[in-house]
Amino acid sequence: MSSVFPPVSSVAPWRDRWINWRNRLVANPRFQRWAAASPLTRVVARRRAKALFDLCAGFVYSQILLACVRLKLFETLAAGPLHQAQLAARLGLSPDATQRLLRAAAALKLLRALPGDRYALDDLGASMLANASVGAFVEHHALLYDDLRDPVALLRGEMHTRLSQFWPYAAGREGDAAACGAYSELMARSQQLIAEDVLDAYAFDRHKGLLDIGGGEGAFVAAVAARHPALRLQLFDLPPVAERARRALAAQGLTRVDVHGGSFLDTPPPGGADIVTLIRVLHDHDDATALAALRAAHMALPPGGALLVAEPMADTPGAEAIGDAYFGFYLLAMGSGRARRRDELTQLLQTAGFAGIQHLPSTRPIFSSVLIARRV
Numbered sequence: 026m027s028s029v030f031p032p033v034s035s036v037a038p039w040r041d042r043w044i045n046w047r048n049r050l051v052a053n054p055r056f057q058r059w060a061a062a063s064p065l066t067r068v069v070a071r072r073r074a075k076a077l078f079d080l081c082a083g084f085v086y087s088q089i090l091l092a093c094v095r096l097k098l099f100e101t102l103a104a105g106p107l108h109q110a111q112l113a114a115r116l117g118l119s120p121d122a123t124q125r126l127l128r129a130a131a132a133l134k135l136l137r138a139l140p141g142d143r144y145a146l147d148d149l150g151a152s153m154l155a156n157a158s159v160g161a162f163v164e165h166h167a168l169l170y171d172d173l174r175d176p177v178a179l180l181r182g183e184m185h186t187r188l189s190q191f192w193p194y195a196a197g198r199e200g201d202a203a204a205c206g207a208y209s210e211l212m213a214r215s216q217q218l219i220a221e222d223v224l225d226a227y228a229f230d231r232h233k234g235l236l237d238i239g240g241g242e243g244a245f246v247a248a249v250a251a252r253h254p255a256l257r258l259q260l261f262d263l264p265p266v267a268e269r270a271r272r273a274l275a276a277q278g279l280t281r282v283d284v285h286g287g288s289f290l291d292t293p294p295p296g297g298a299d300i301v302t303l304i305r306v307l308h309d310h311d312d313a314t315a316l317a318a319l320r321a322a323h324m325a326l327p328p329g330g331a332l333l334v335a336e337p338m339a340d341t342p343g344a345e346a347i348g349d350a351y352f353g354f355y356l357l358a359m360g361s362g363r364a365r366r367r368d369e370l371t372q373l374l375q376t377a378g379f380a381g382i383q384h385l386p387s388t389r390p391i392f393s394s395v396l397i398a399r400r401v
């Protein structure tokens with residue numbers, strides 16, 4: 026059999042030679058058949074085959090989830106198990122289509138099949154109910170999947186993406202007021218997955234005033250306000266987003282937040298705070314703009330003031346695919362930024378004049394890791 030692998034140089038480093046030897050073996054169909062049958066290797070072989078199948082099928086699984094979200098299947102089952110026929114009537118699907126969807130959702134552990142053709146929520150379906158923003162993310166993935174239909178063209182920068190319309194500032198259109206509502210709402214809803222974890226990770230009560238740069242509609246400062254009634258609060262975001270924040274905070278009766286509109290690219294954020302937060306802001310931007318945001322934070326703080334950065338980071342153990350695969354390609358489609366590794370962020374922070382950079386353990390680092398630093 027001819028090999029797709031060129032000969033290995035005998036002077037290559039030992040690690041390369043080991044990897045090449047191993048990959049030749051794994052790519053050999055005879056080894057594959059042997060490994061699938063041998064009691065020594067079959068567990069690993071099945072796991073690898075399943076992992077590769079799941080990569081092939083990922084889009085199909087996602088679209089089954091989208092069908093469940095659009096048909097409000099999880100909400101329909103919130104009160105308890107229902108029979109397949111009852112579900113067909115509630116979902117407005119034929120009996121066949123209902124059975125197909127229910128079986129698929131049960132196979133994906135969203136639902137649990139019960140005896141007598143009844144279905145209940147399983148852990149993943151119940152978790153969808155508990156985290157309402159996940160459904161909103163699933164819906165907005167329609168844009169991302171459209172942009173990903175030709176991933177090579179996307180990598181080559183040959184596509185005009187829908188996601189860059191959704192996030193206008195990523196494409197240099199900071200002033201696009203019409204488009205900021207949709208992303209601001211999505212971000213505000215998904216703070217539920219972030220804010221409490223950040224508040225648990227750091228003792229904000231050692232500070233007098235907090236400024237949230239890129240604070241969106243104020244969902245994070247509202248969570249801070251609830252936990253730390255004595256902290257003075259400021260929010261800075263692009264003018265149309267700041268206007269939305271003013272309205273949203275006033276609607277909650279939160280008049281103690283001082284909201285400022287401007288771009289950190291050309292407007293210095295207000296001073297007076299001794300801690301600045303950048304929550305899910307830096308990863309949106311390429312290094313030059315991320316540095317501008319950090320320099321704006323630096324300027325707003327007194328010497329010794331603190332900077333807290335919270336966002337998904339690329340090298341989070343157990344969540345590598347979320348950082349490098351999901352956010353890597355998401356941000357590519359969006360038009361700027363990348364999920365940085367902790368040491369890459371550390372370097373940016375140092376360049377902007379921060380020191381004492383520490384990683385803080387957080388409850389669910391897969392959604393956001395937390396770094397704290399001190400302004401020199």
Ligand SMILES: CC(C)=CCC/C(C)=C/CC/C(C)=C/C=C/C(C)=C/C=C/C=C(C)/C=C/C=C(C)/C=C/C=C(C)/C=C/CC(C)(C)O
Nearest residue numbers: 148152156159162163192218305306308309352355356359
């Ligand atoms: C009761 C008995 C006997 C046993 C119980 C067993 C048990 C312990 C079960 C566990 C149940 C449990 C607590 C489950 C919890 C599940 C949770 C919290 C699930 C959360 C899921 C969250 C998901 C899937 C989040 C998805 C987030 C996405 C897709 C985020 C996308 C973010 C984007 C696009 C951000 C864009 C912003 C930008 C532009 C990058 O800046």
Ligand SMILES: C[S@@+](CC[C@H](N)C(=O)[O-])C[C@H]1O[C@@H](n2cnc3c(N)ncnc32)[C@H](O)[C@@H]1O
Nearest residue numbers: 194212239240241262263266288289290304305
């Ligand atoms: C991904 S959102 C995160 C919002 C919020 N921090 C959160 O976690 O929900 C990024 C925020 O940065 C804001 N932003 C982007 N470019 C900005 C700029 N040049 N100056 C100020 N804010 C900016 C956006 O308007 C948006 O609200």
